[in-house]
Amino acid sequence: MTDSSEESVELEARLEEQGSFDPPESFVEQANVADPGIYEEFEENWPECWEGAADLLSWDREYETVLEDDDAPFYKWFTGGELNASANCLDRHVENGAKNRAAIKWEGELGETRTYTYGDLLNEVEAFAAALRDLGVGEDDVVTLYLPMIPELPVAMLACARIGAPHSVVFAGFSADALATRMNAADSEYLVTCDGYYRRGDALNHKEKADKGVRGVDHDVTSVVVDRLGDELKHFLGDSAHDYGELVEQHEGASVDPVSRDAEDMLFLMYTSGTTGQPKGVKHTTGGYLAYAAWTSHAVLDVKPEDTYWCAADIGWITGHSYIVYGPLALGTTTMMYEGTPDYPDRDRLWELVEKNDVDIFYTAPTAIRAFMKWGSQYPEKHDLSSLRLLGTVGEPINPRAWKWYYTHIGGDECPIVDTWWQTETGGMMITTLPGIGTMKPGSAGPPLPGIDARIVDAAGENVEAGDAGYLTVQKPWPGMLRTLYQNDERFLSEYWQEYSDEETDEWVYFPEDGAKIDDDGYITILGRVDDVINVSGHRLGTMEIESAIVGTEGVAEAAVVGGDHDLKGEAVYAYVILEDGQDPTDAMSDRIVEEVEDAIGPIARPEEVIFTPELPKTRSGKIMRRLLEDIASGNELGNTSTLRNPEVVDEIAAQVESD
Ligand code: WT7
Numbered sequence: 261m262t263d264s265s266e267e268s269v270e271l272e273a274r275l276e277e278q279g280s281f282d283p284p285e286s287f288v289e290q291a292n293v294a295d296p297g298i299y300e301e302f303e304e305n306w307p308e309c310w311e312g313a314a315d316l317l318s319w320d321r322e323y324e325t326v327l328e329d330d331d332a333p334f335y336k337w338f339t340g341g342e343l344n345a346s347a348n349c350l351d352r353h354v355e356n357g358a359k360n361r362a363a364i365k366w367e368g369e370l371g372e373t374r375t376y377t378y379g380d381l382l383n384e385v386e387a388f389a390a391a392l393r394d395l396g397v398g399e400d401d402v403v404t405l406y407l408p409m410i411p412e413l414p415v416a417m418l419a420c421a422r423i424g425a426p427h428s429v430v431f432a433g434f435s436a437d438a439l440a441t442r443m444n445a446a447d448s449e450y451l452v453t454c455d456g457y458y459r460r461g462d463a464l465n466h467k468e469k470a471d472k473g474v475r476g477v478d479h480d481v482t483s484v485v486v487d488r489l490g491d492e493l494k495h496f497l498g499d500s501a502h503d504y505g506e507l508v509e510q511h512e513g514a515s516v517d518p519v520s521r522d523a524e525d526m527l528f529l530m531y532t533s534g535t536t537g538q539p540k541g542v543k544h545t546t547g548g549y550l551a552y553a554a555w556t557s558h559a560v561l562d563v564k565p566e567d568t569y570w571c572a573a574d575i576g577w578i579t580g581h582s583y584i585v586y587g588p589l590a591l592g593t594t595t596m597m598y599e600g601t602p603d604y605p606d607r608d609r610l611w612e613l614v615e616k617n618d619v620d621i622f623y624t625a626p627t628a629i630r631a632f633m634k635w636g637s638q639y640p641e642k643h644d645l646s647s648l649r650l651l652g653t654v655g656e657p658i659n660p661r662a663w664k665w666y667y668t669h670i671g672g673d674e675c676p677i678v679d680t681w682w683q684t685e686t687g688g689m690m691i692t693t694l695p696g697i698g699t700m701k702p703g704s705a706g707p708p709l710p711g712i713d714a715r716i717v718d719a720a721g722e723n724v725e726a727g728d729a730g731y732l733t734v735q736k737p738w739p740g741m742l743r744t745l746y747q748n749d750e751r752f753l754s755e756y757w758q759e760y761s762d763e764e765t766d767e768w769v770y771f772p773e774d775g776a777k778i779d780d781d782g783y784i785t786i787l788g789r790v791d792d793v794i795n796v797s798g799h800r801l802g803t804m805e806i807e808s809a810i811v812g813t814e815g816v817a818e819a820a821v822v823g824g825d826h827d828l829k830g831e832a833v834y835a836y837v838i839l840e841d842g843q844d845p846t847d848a849m850s851d852r853i854v855e856e857v858e859d860a861i862g863p864i865a866r867p868e869e870v871i872f873t874p875e876l877p878k879t880r881s882g883k884i885m886r887r888l889l890e891d892i893a894s895g896n897e898l899g900n901t902s903t904l905r906n907p908e909v910v911d912e913i914a915a916q917v918e919s920d
Contacts, residue, residue, distance in 0.1 A: 283696055284674055293562075293564050294697060295695050308736075311343075318343065319343045321341055323523055332768045343547060343550070344519060344546075346421040347809065349585075349586065351382060363381045363595070369461070369598075388511070400525075403448065403451075407454055408427075410486065410597075413616060428529040429530065429581070432466060432574075444476075449479060453484070456493045456601060481561075489692030501615075527697060529746050530542045532685070532800055541747070547686075549688075551740075553688050561583065572598060598610070602628060606638070629662045648670065651678070652690075654681075661700035663679070681774075690714060691712070691714055691786070716733070786800050804867070806865050807819045809859070816838070817839070821835050824895075836889055871913060877901070
């Protein structure tokens with residue numbers, strides 16, 4: 261992990277220039293949460309404190325118990341309660357007079373716009389829910405949604421939620437193989453996809469990928485295809501595919517009663533990368549997840565119904581689930597969606613959208629902020645960004661320089677920034693300042709949220725001293741937590757609960773597999789993953805998944821993939837490859853390897869560099885020294901290599917990386 265001396269020097273430098281910032285009075289005055297007493301209140305009144313989160317929702321049946329821990333760590337929240345997520349995101353707002361308020365404001369890459377009021381959204385969700393039922397989708401059938409950032413994606417999510425069918429959204433940038441793996445793992449017989457979408461002005465064919473993916477599924481699949489591109493890209497529907505537009509038209513005006521779901525019933529599955537080659541199907545539930553997404557949107561993002569709120573993430577990741585769709589819509593606000601890239605047609609596209617829509621709250625990732633910073637402040641300066649009240653960041657550590665740039669050039673020195681640490685598994689934010697309360701320290705996420713018991717421990721599980729690095733743990737359950745890994749309780753236990761729990765005393769400690777450091781004031785600075793997961797542009801990739809794609813290339817004998825520092829992406833993929841005897845380390849071979857990775861996972865996993873080597877540095881016991889490979893990739897000074905079985909290979913590899 262983060263104990264090498266170079267890294268701690270780097271960390272010191274990072275924190276030295278930190279400084280601290282207090283939220284402006286004008287923000288505090290209107291903040292949803294402004295009383296610092298909330299921390300103590302939650303601590304004293306735990307777990308009942310979470311009733312306040314459940315109160316943000318409308319329940320068909322009141323829950324009986326806030327937290328059931330008899331079968332820990334298989335915790336249950338709000339047991340006995342029943343509710344429907346789509347009714348919470350739509351019907352109740354329509355009934356409460358918000359029928360004509362914009363629910364989703366969408367902008368396509370070419371500039372076309374669509375606004376769905378809460379009334380419109382409910383109508384389309386009901387029509388599509390009726391259509392899904394007609395196609396045979398029943399309660400608890402997993403429906404896979406392989407769609408880009410178009411409004412039909414949240415419509416489909418809410419339609420599934422309405423009829424009690426869990427969705428599994430697969431990021432549109434993932435490959436056909438990745439789609440097939442996820443559909444097989446979830447036994448998903450239904451797919452909603454589209455013909456294509458725009459990227460930097462080009463029409464991308466998405467259906468080709470979807471079709472190829474379906475061919476890799478080992479059971480029959482019924483598909484629905486959204487016609488996003490019209491004449492721009494003609495497509496054909498086979499026997500088992502239906503046109504989304506036709507289905508919605510046929511079911512126009514349908515009324516579909518929201519199915520009352522048990523609080524613990526699955527709302528969705530979300531696959532994420534782990535240490536092994538097989539992605540993990542993270543299971544989130546209807547009551548706890550939704551309450552937590554709504555509560556954190558209220559307390560951390562300060563969302564109010566009259567706001568225009570924009571989380572510029574992709575719904576294909578958990579950030580989009582919790583903070584584009586479920587959290588904001590549960591609170592009845594206007595949530596924005598943008599189809600395209602931030603630099604198309606020019607590098608001021610996002611700021612143009614902020615100005616045009618009077619966006620109040622903006623939430624993005626450090627990788628995007630680093631790109632904005634590199635492009636220069638002339639782009640945001642072209643626009644009036646004074647509508648902004650709050651900024652957020654998520655996905656990876658943000659360095660103080662990027663934080664300050666964001667604060668000044670986007671926030672005009674007047675908007676608090678929330679640096680929110682969380683994960684696919686946590687369902688919602690866990691560590692961050694509350695914007696109306698906490699002093700901000702750039703580079704440090706802040707204290708754990710009220711009710712969240714996060715601690716930094718050493719390898720033995722003891723709390724580390726302030727200032728020391730250790731492992732991040734969460735020592736009490738929380739409503740948004742994953743319940744298990746789909747059909748794999750064993751892996752759930754071994755991945756998250758084995759490291760620091762004590763089964764004998766029934767003490768359960770959640771291990772997120774991040775390193776962190778804590779200050780005297782309880783602020784937590786996240787240092788990054790301590791497992792074989794790398795974070796490329798805020799996206800989590802398993803090194804094993806990439807390695808197994810690479811060794812699938814003809815002529816490759818062995819591969820080791822590590823993350824190396826990258827100015828814009830945070831980390832980039834570096835692949836060290838050993839070829840079979842008689843194979844030449846040519847550019848063509850390198851291209852084939854890259855292609856193989858793109859086919860297996862998607863362009864986001866594309867190696868930055870393929871480094872051919874006759875051997876990998878190994879310890880005497882035969883373990884690959886990944887740390888060393890990471891240092892080589894990042895251009896760090898190399899530590900002691902004398903404990904290696906083959907120290908001579910290190911200089912050889914390093915020389916090659918330098919010459920590339
Ligand atoms: C991993 C989770 C949470 C939605 C996006 C990513 C890293 C996340 C921060 C932050 C430092 C962060 C962690 C975490 N991470 N937020 N504010 N500061 N690191 O979700 O794909 O499940 O990845 O992202 O390493 O474990 P994910």
